[in-house]
Amino acid sequence: MSELVPDGVPTFAVVGKVNMGKSSVLATLLEVDDEAVIRISSTPGETTSCQVLPVEFDGREMIRFIDTPGFARPLAAMRAIQQLHEAAGGSGSPGLKAVEAFCEEYGGTGEFEDEVRLLEPLVAGAGLLYIVDASKPLRDTFVAEMEILRWTGRQRMALLNEKEKDPEFRDDWKNRLGSYFNLVRTFNAHEARFEERRRLLKSLLEIDEDHRETIEETIRFLDDEWRQRREESAEVVLGFLEDAVGYRLEKRVEERDLELPHRREKLGQELNKRYYEEIAKKEEKAVEKILDIYRHHLAKIEVTATDFTGLDLEEAETWQKWGLSRGQLALAGGVTGGTGGLAVDAATGFLSHGLGALVGAVGGAAAAFWKGNELPDLALDLQKGMKLAQGEGTAMRLGPPKNENFPWILLDAVLGHYQAIISRAHGKREELVLDHDKMNAGVVQKLSGDDRRTLQKWFLSCQKGRPDRAMEREVFAIMSRILSSLEDD
Ligand SMILES: Nc1nc2c(ncn2[C@@H]2O[C@H](COP(=O)(O)OP(=O)(O)OP(=O)(O)O)[C@@H](O)[C@H]2O)c(=O)[nH]1
Numbered sequence: 035m036s037e038l039v040p041d042g043v044p045t046f047a048v049v050g051k052v053n054m055g056k057s058s059v060l061a062t063l064l065e066v067d068d069e070a071v072i073r074i075s076s077t078p079g080e081t082t083s084c085q086v087l088p089v090e091f092d093g094r095e096m097i098r099f100i101d102t103p104g105f106a107r108p109l110a111a112m113r114a115i116q117q118l119h120e121a122a123g124g125s126g127s128p129g130l131k132a133v134e135a136f137c138e139e140y141g142g143t144g145e146f147e148d149e150v151r152l153l154e155p156l157v158a159g160a161g162l163l164y165i166v167d168a169s170k171p172l173r174d175t176f177v178a179e180m181e182i183l184r185w186t187g188r189q190r191m192a193l194l195n196e197k198e199k200d201p202e203f204r205d206d207w208k209n210r211l212g213s214y215f216n217l218v219r220t221f222n223a224h225e226a227r228f229e230e231r232r233r234l235l236k237s238l239l240e241i242d243e244d245h246r247e248t249i250e251e252t253i254r255f256l257d258d259e260w261r262q263r264r265e266e267s268a269e270v271v272l273g274f275l276e277d278a279v280g281y282r283l284e285k286r287v288e289e290r291d292l293e294l295p296h297r298r299e300k301l302g303q304e305l306n307k308r309y310y311e312e313i314a315k316k317e318e319k320a321v322e323k324i325l326d327i328y329r330h331h332l333a334k335i336e337v338t339a340t341d342f343t344g345l346d347l348e349e350a351e352t353w354q355k356w357g358l359s360r361g362q363l364a365l366a367g368g369v370t371g372g373t374g375g376l377a378v379d380a381a382t383g384f385l386s387h388g389l390g391a392l393v394g395a396v397g398g399a400a401a402a403f404w405k406g407n408e409l410p411d412l413a414l415d416l417q418k419g420m421k422l423a424q425g426e427g428t429a430m431r432l433g434p435p436k437n438e439n440f441p442w443i444l445l446d447a448v449l450g451h452y453q454a455i456i457s458r459a460h461g462k463r464e465e466l467v468l469d470h471d472k473m474n475a476g477v478v479q480k481l482s483g484d485d486r487r488t489l490q491k492w493f494l495s496c497q498k499g500r501p502d503r504a505m506e507r508e509v510f511a512i513m514s515r516i517l518s519s520l521e522d523d
């Protein structure tokens with residue numbers, strides 16, 4: 035066996051005409067979104083040499099794929115192989131020997147460079163996956179490619195990479211491919227998710243009997259890894275919720291900032307904004323972790339404080355798009371009703387004149403202090419002599435938001451991101467920016483009543499700043515289940 039096709043490692047070359055999506059199929063199958071590892075481009079002839087792409091688990095190479103340059107001159111190559119076959123006194127159809135002779139004859143000459151390179155792994159013993167784009171008409175050149183591949187005698191599977199929906203020539207292709215290949219499957223490089231990737235690996239079993247055990251073992255590794263990723267993600271989501279739902283922003287305040295109404299107003303707006311900036315950062319960090327877990331490096335997450343604007347309890351739209359509906363929230367045990375002013379839970383006795391005025395302003399019905407801000411109301415806590423990192427002083431503590439739907443909105447947001455992440459094919463190289471605007475929210479509304487009640491109870495404990503540890507296992511199980519359900523949507 036050659037270096038390209040090691041003993042004991044099931045090896046498959048991915049072949050086809052230039053620009054059919056060979057590299058994209060491999061990038062999606064193997065979760066590679068790095069252009070430095072697999073180059074993908076709309077310019078035909080992007081891949082110019084064979085590239086070994088191992089599937090490794092625990093440092094062991096389980097399966098090997100080889101990306102190859104596309105066929106450039108299949109008709110001429112077919113004739114050249116035929117001629118070599120006849121020159122050697124062969125009759126009937128050429129076979130592997132003639133293909134081997136072709137590689138020897140033209141290797142290093144510069145002629146049929148791409149064909150020689152793509153046929154080398156096959157000569158060395160690799161099985162093959164032939165990629166076609168069924169939106170292209172089936173021309174003679176394709177027939178020549180299929181003929182050459184059949185001559186190699188290697189185990190072969192054809193993959194329809196449907197770049198367009200319902201491709202025009204699908205039936206033509208299917209009929210023809212059936213007579214040249216042991217197996218015909220569909221695999222869309224831009225759409226395929228875990229299930230399709232798994233199914234593709236499984237179908238390798240049908241073309242490579244000799245390595246059945248290794249391939250089955252690889253699929254088990256893959257399943258384990260997928261479950262692990264889901265569990266790690268569930269932990270990330272819960273960590274984020276615990277942190278964000280219970281978040282309190284502490285800020286030392288100077289007496290002089292409280293003396294004049296316009297200063298108080300400015301301070302209030304600043305703090306409010308900072309609060310949601312911190313929440314946005316937490317959401318971004320959590321999503322970055324999930325992107326990392328699922329090996330996405332091209333996709334980005336962008337959340338800004340203003341994403342949380344308009345989350346007004348009074349606004350019907352908020353209730354439709356985000357979080358739970360009013361009725362669901364009530365059933366889950368949330369206290370519904372009214373925006374409520376800002377809770378002021380402060381040791382008023384200690385307050386100086388300025389702070390007293392602030393409390394009056396935010397606690398009163400007018401809530402003049404916060405006027406103009408569009409963010410959900412925050413609980414406000416004012417204390418004199420509160421311990422701060424910078425030392426003793428007059429401190430304000432803001433948060434969590436009084437909007438009872440807020441934890442549900444945060445959960446909805448991360449679930450929306452999660453769904454986008456697991457649906458993203460690695461072979462797709464356009465930029466992906468995850469944000470709230472394009473998000474498919476509304477997942478939490480579909481949860482069961484039991485799950486909602488349990489989560490709500492846990493959220494309330496988080497909001498109080500004392501996450502209920504006794505609920506952790508149950509909450510983790512619920513979250514893993516929710517994440518798993520998103521895979522089927
Ligand atoms: N819409 C869509 N475009 C695809 C799909 N697969 C590949 N493409 C695009 O088709 C072009 C060629 O893809 P590559 O994966 O580079 O094709 P290739 O067969 O490796 O090409 P060469 O290496 O040049 O032979 C790129 O612009 C891809 O983004 C698909 O499933 N859907």
Ligand SMILES: [Mg+2]
Nearest residue numbers: 056057080081
């Ligand atoms: Mg390529």
